[in-house]
Amino acid sequence: MKIVVIGGGAAGLGAAGAAKGQDPSAQVVVYTEYEDVAYSPCGIPFVHGREIESFEKLFLATKEQYVAQGIDVHYETTVESIDTRSKTIKVRGEGEVGYDKLVLATGWNYDTPDIPGAELGGIYHVKNIRAAMEWDRRLDDVRSAVVVESGPIAMEMVSALRHRDIEVTLVDPGPWPMADVIDPDIVEPVRKDWEEAGVSLKFGEHVTAFNGTDTLTHVSTSFGDLPAEIAVIGSHKVPNSALAQSAGIKLGSTGGVVVGPELRTSDPDVYAAGDCAEIPHGVSNVPLQGLSGSHAYAQGKTAGINAAGGTRTHNPVYVPWGMLAGSWMIGGVSFGETLATALGLPFVTGVANGITRARYYPGVKPITVKLLADPSTRRLIGAQMVGGEGIKERADFLGIVARTGITVDTLATMENVYSPAIGALNEPIAMAAQALVAKL
Missing domain, CATH: 3.50.50.60 (FAD/NAD(P)-binding domain)
Structure with a gap:
């Protein structure tokens, strides 16, 4: 079994490692146009800002470690085309290379504005x-x-x-x-x-x-x-799907590669994962593309396991997210009011302003939680938050709430940890849910 992966980011290396884990005897080859694989682009701004001391901290593994795992990575190599009929790819400098299964993890590009002078240095x-x-x-x-x-x-x-x-x-x-x-x-x-x-x-x-x-x-x-x-x-990410398109592999409304639950494309021997693929949203069923590194890695693992003969499915996404912006953390799940309105989704909101620790504990910070629920099912369809800390954990939790269909009535009476150093007496999620239930 020869599995070829095009792309060396989170999805590509996730696929390569998962394929090797599923079938240790498989020959796994990765092609990347860059000098490196498996580092975190999301960490780059924090090195520039001096929060992280060096770029070397962003690498997940050394090149020698991939060799030790039996993954053959071809660096600074361009894949020029794919021929799905002969099951070959054309690699610049190497000629035609055959595969049994192919994983597309070609990632994303900036949606560069069409502005005069874009070719200038700087x-x-x-x-x-x-x-x-x-x-x-x-x-x-x-x-x-x-x-x-x-x-x-x-x-x-x-x-x-x-x-x-x-x-x-x-x-x-x-x-x-x-x-x-x-x-x-x-x-x-x-x-x-x-x-x-x-x-x-x-x-x-x-x-x-x-x-x-x-x-x-x-x-x-x-x-x-x-x-x-x-x-x-700082423009939007768009899928790097030109290689797939030229091979006749079906693209969807986002421009990303269309995949099924096993991340198989319109060609049964080709899989796609990460920012080049589009995944359905769990609430709206609208296809999404350009999610986070954790999404890309999880999709890569699913594609790699299946390419190597395993069986795994990838669920629709509810998109918990979070980030640091200035001195604030912001985040959420799925939709806010603006996007839900644009999609024509019915919703009711509940908002609460709370604190992250006991009011008397040093370092206590404010946090605002906004929840959106479907008025007929009373299920959570979205959340938005801003605060000084604690956004990531709440976004992860609310992502599971949306995925499993827990109602805001249940959230309104949720149990929560109270410990002065790490959690206030009143959980802001519960407070927002109570405000929402009162409206319903």
Whole structure:
């Protein structure tokens, strides 16, 4: 059995390791266009911001460890095409390579705005770790930067650049940060935090041109020109699915590869996982693409196990998420009010302002929890939160609540840990659920 994996990110290495675990005798070969595999792009902004001391901390394993596992990784290698009829791929410099099963883990690209001057030096797409190392050295001499749109990594880069004493202007066409994901009341503390830190926020505006001779010197916008030595692109992730499309593998409405529960594509010998694939949402059944690294890794493991002869299914997703933005943590599950309204989903909300520890314990921080429930089934369909701590754990828990169909009535009477150092007497989730039940 020869299993070929295209892509060396979380999904690709997850698939390779899972395939080898399922069938130790399988020949597993990974092709990646980059110099490295299995590192965390999500950690790059925190190295830039000096919260993490070095880029080496972001690597999950050494190249020697993959060799020891029996995984043959081909670095800096381009796969040019796939022929599903002959079950071969064409690799630049290697020619045609056969496979028994193929896993596509080709990841994502930025939805780069079509802006004149985009080819200039000084325009930074935060993704590749080797490029990030070079950019990090450059940041020592940068005085001004423009962040173009407020995607998740860009949200973190705003704070990272300010930590380096760089003047930052955020230009975003939306009315508030990450407007397609976060509700304005939830992100408002982050916006205020950025303003207090000296970030210039330009919402409802657009970058119209990057200017300079060989490298960026200033940015033209819908409100005027800005001096800028670098521009950080923070646009949405789009699936890197061109290779699949050219092979005749079916794509879906997001542009990602269509997969079934076993992550098999329209070709029975080809699987897809991670940001190049689209996965149905558990509430709306709308296909989603471009989720988190944990989603990519879990999908990769499912694809790898099945490619190696096992049987595993991947559930629809409810998307618990969280991130650090400024001095605040924000997060949630599935929908907020903005997105639920856009999708035409009926909902009722309950909001509570609470605290993360006992009020008298040092370090106590505020937290706001907003819950959305379907008024007929009373099941949780979404949540949004902002606070000083404790967002990740609550998002994980509420993701299971949405997935298993627990009602807000049950949440309203939930048990919770009370310990002054780690939890307040009144759990904010229960308080939000009580407010929601009162409305119902």
